[in-house]
Amino acid sequence: VSRERWATRIGLVLALAGNAIGLGNFLRFPRQAAENGGGAFMIPYFVCLLAIGIPLLWVELSIGRLGGRHGRGHTAGMFEVLWSHPISKYVGTLGLFIPYVVACYYVFVSSWCLAYAWFSLDGSYFGLGSLDEVGRFLAGYQGVEANRHFSSIAPAYGFYVVSFGLTVVILLGGIARGIERLALFAMPLLFVFAVVLMLRVLTLDPPPGAGPDQTVSNGLGFVWNPDFGAIANPQVWLAAAGQIFFTLSVGWGILHTYASYMAPDDDVALTGISTAGLNEVAEVVLGGTIALTSAVVFFGVVEARAIASQGSFDLGFHAMPLALEQMPGGRLFGALWFLLLFFAGITSSVAMLQPTIALLREDFGLARTPAVLATALLVFLGAQPVIFWIGHGFMDQLDFWAGSFGLLLFGFLEILIFTRLFGMARGWAEITRGARLRVPRVFHFVIAWVMPLGMGAILLAWSATNLLPELGLEKVPEADRPYVLAARWMLLVVLAAYWLAVHFGARARRAREPAA
């Protein structure tokens, strides 16, 4: 059976970059930099990019391309190729489970961006005047409370259906005519929008009645002025490693799936460099400038620090609307800002559904259309509790277990399997196979030793700070506990369902393949 293929190399790179560039580039990175030493944060950040980020991109792309040669488009099948042991496919199932679970809430969050682009054009959130009121606007939109802005969740549900419908239509087109075409259209636009917004922010005048600190220069200084003491702080290194890991979208199983549609001898080395480069421009240049600089100009350094410490959603959906409504040309720039986030979102959403589509097509023999529609139905069902119970912490549970812990665990396990069970000799041969640039030999050592130890340390340190408080429901209000437990049950049921699907899928595939 001939596999689908990417039509162009640049199309593949843009699709990979589209998957990597998400809300985190524009909202999470500037907060991490500002809170962890400013400019000095860039030292551990670049070290981690070179020692973990780029090599892990190479490893995942190599595993994916190798899997593609064996007709495997999901990590459960690929891990069988790497390590011929009965349990390998159940470890690889994480690369199906994680994207599915995240898709259940990610498409919903992306749809908020589409809605806010619309609300920017029609001026719905203009004139709200305070962070509190902007917060109530979002809560009303999410259906968490009925207020003067929204009386029900219907508009949010409508925007979700539109966003999800778009995602499904793109996937029905397949790899080259669906995902690649989307990337060729959306990624250049995303960069154009971001550059326009950056120029707007860099030429902002302080608003009337502003304090002396509310300047663009102070905004840039807030993100970039170095605090050299931070370099000696292990927490800062952990934050840098975490940011690199999350921003490049490694540890999902998605890069593997995308790479499985490469030609057998296509390059992964240059592809990895290009993907990382585009992601870093979106993050360091554009993401580092737009959101926090506007926050400083409109609210001052003290308030911007408070906003940054509250989280990415507060920066994106509370502070940015309030800054945009005071900005000259705010409706247009608001629409650009939220469309930019929507493009960043939808190019990642399509990627999250593709591994399950590959499972249904390759293992169960479904044609593309039924495979896409079945996957869409499963994601749609999984999204319902997220949409209706968002005020009860349901989404946060899925994000914690699949979107954070799951990624770190999967990344660590795959690097162990790749370097120790598949073996570094064969692994290095895969990475350098067809390479269009010479991969320096030092990366052999980095992948064999620095990465397993580094990834293990990140997983341990992250778990030590986050896992026990989360398991003990320490931060969960009493009334929300049933919802949180329901989310955990859902996670277990989904994981078990994927294990069963992988088990029976492998059997069905073997039954169809002629005996060797």
Place this chain on the structure above:
Amino acid sequence: VTLAGWIFLIVAWSCVLGLAGYGVARTWKGD
């Protein structure tokens, strides 16, 4: 921005723009 802030900003921007420019230009040429 302080002088040190500018230096970090300029060096970091140059690195990532160089990385992306090099990667995308060579990828483009190969198609």
